[in-house]
Amino acid sequence: MAAEEDNLDQLEEYVDPAEAEAGEAGKSAGVQGSYAGAQACSFRDMLLKDELQRAIGDAGFEHPSEVQQNAIPFAMVGNDMIVQAKSGMGKTAVFVIATLQQIEVEADDKHVDTLVLCHSREVAYQISREFERFSKYMPDVSVGVVYGGVNISAHKKMMKENCPNILVGTPGRILHLMNEKVLSLDKLKRFVLDECDNLLEVALDIRRQVQEIFKKTPREKQTMMYSATISEDARSICRKMSRNAEEIFIDDNQLTLHGLQQHYVTLGEKDKIKRLTDLLDDLEFNQVVIFVRTRQRAAALNAMLIKCAFPSMCIHPKLSQKKRLERYKSFKENSCRILVATSLFGRGVDLERVNIVINFDMSGNSNEYFHRVGRAGRFGTKGLAITFLANDKDREVMEEVQSRFEVGITELPSTVDSSAYMAN
Numbered sequence: 001m002a003a004e005e006d007n008l009d010q011l012e013e014y015v016d017p018a019e020a021e022a023g024e025a026g027k028s029a030g031v032q033g034s035y036a037g038a039q040a041c042s043f044r045d046m047l048l049k050d051e052l053q054r055a056i057g058d059a060g061f062e063h064p065s066e067v068q069q070n071a072i073p074f075a076m077v078g079n080d081m082i083v084q085a086k087s088g089m090g091k092t093a094v095f096v097i098a099t100l101q102q103i104e105v106e107a108d109d110k111h112v113d114t115l116v117l118c119h120s121r122e123v124a125y126q127i128s129r130e131f132e133r134f135s136k137y138m139p140d141v142s143v144g145v146v147y148g149g150v151n152i153s154a155h156k157k158m159m160k161e162n163c164p165n166i167l168v169g170t171p172g173r174i175l176h177l178m179n180e181k182v183l184s185l186d187k188l189k190r191f192v193l194d195e196c197d198n199l200l201e202v203a204l205d206i207r208r209q210v211q212e213i214f215k216k217t218p219r220e221k222q223t224m225m226y227s228a229t230i231s232e233d234a235r236s237i238c239r240k241m242s243r244n245a246e247e248i249f250i251d252d253n254q255l256t257l258h259g260l261q262q263h264y265v266t267l268g269e270k271d272k273i274k275r276l277t278d279l280l281d282d283l284e285f286n287q288v289v290i291f292v293r294t295r296q297r298a299a300a301l302n303a304m305l306i307k308c309a310f311p312s313m314c315i316h317p318k319l320s321q322k323k324r325l326e327r328y329k330s331f332k333e334n335s336c337r338i339l340v341a342t343s344l345f346g347r348g349v350d351l352e353r354v355n356i357v358i359n360f361d362m363s364g365n366s367n368e369y370f371h372r373v374g375r376a377g378r379f380g381t382k383g384l385a386i387t388f389l390a391n392d393k394d395r396e397v398m399e400e401v402q403s404r405f406e407v408g409i410t411e412l413p414s415t416v417d418s419s420a421y422m423a424n
């Protein structure tokens with residue numbers, strides 16, 4: 001595996017590094033986040049291309065969410081964008097729709113028009129599927145996805161023989177393909193960073209890779225950066241990479257997800273497993289994600305749950321790429337109801353049937369907490385998040401979450417009414 005890809009693995013391996021501690025939340029633009037309170041504006045009002053409008057209708061999107069209402073009109077006319085909105089508010093569709101609205105390619109155009117960088121392989125795959133879903137009536141537009149951990153020869157072949165117009169990938173693999181001279185960004189028109197704070201702030205190596213890629217893009221292009229959390233530091237890096245960017249910050253200091261009930265349980269480390277299995281027995285749910293600190297703990301907890309006859313699977317960065325994607329897909333398709341995961345899975349992954357998140361191990365910082373619990377209650381649906389607090393550090397992070405974002409997180413009551421977190 002190439003050195004750059006090792007770097008990516010380092011990012012994926014990291015478990016809540018101190019660097020991820022974000023500073024004070026930036027100032028909110030004052031817009032309160034909501035999901036579909038979009039009576040004032042519909043996708044139709046955006047005057048999108050017919051083929052795009054039809055695909056949006058097929059996807060069942062009726063009203064744009066707050067961030068979509070605020071950001072799409074700017075993004076679709078080529079503005080640079082720095083966009084923050086809570087997890088699950090539909091940020092992906094903002095850059096997907098803005099890109100497809102603007103893209104002008106013909107069937108024999110074999111160059112990369114739009115490059116999307118993201119931090120994990122599952123997210124890369126998920127984004128490429130969104131581009132495919134919304135470009136279904138645009139037969140000339142082609143979409144490709146590349147990431148490390150799989151043999152590079154298939155990616156090289158794709159770039160040489162069938163270069164896609166929209167390329168989604170992780171930074172290590174993209175750089176590798178550029179260094180091998182099979183990927184050129186000379187004609188790039190759009191450059192997108194998803195979970196931009198993670199790409200620019202968390203790990204220095206990744207930031208260097210992103211900057212190296214960025215330097216090889218043309219000056220004239222649209223740069224768009226998105227995340228649920230963008231600290232002041234990340235924001236200033238984003239500004240340096242863009243020109244007169246439209247900055248849309250929705251609920252930056254109020255990351256509470258509507259419909260998401262959040263509770264904590266104070267307990268000793270040794271009591272966690274018993275408490276977890278009791279909860280899994282007692283609570284009703286469609287799917288649940290359980291977050292743990294390390295991949296060893298993920299594997300061990302998963303094995304223990306299976307032994308107790310719980311329908312569980314686990315995902316962590318050390319699995320082969322093939323296995324990871326298979327497991328991600330099968331969980332998304334509801335083949336299994338319990339997923340044990342490391343923080344890697346805390347960001348960006350869209351799993352619409354998940355209604356409970358359990359932090360078996362508390363995250364190392366408040367940002368990660370919000371990304372993790374955002375896996376439940378996607379797009380305004382209901383959800384429940386339960387966090388185990390086993391030591392002083394856990395309690396400190398919980399205090400930081402509460403003070404930074406003013407969310408009401410209370411002790412887990414003895415019974416929780418399932419109608420409070422299950423869709424009707």
Ligand code: ADP
Pocket residue numbers: 060061062063064065068085086087088089090091092093348349350352378379
């Ligand atoms: P984010 O990137 O903000 O975390 P996603 O883009 O992953 O959120 O969107 C979360 C979920 O909401 C996805 O399943 C997506 O298909 C769905 N979604 C996005 N926009 C809309 C909309 N306008 N109407 C209905 N569902 C939507």
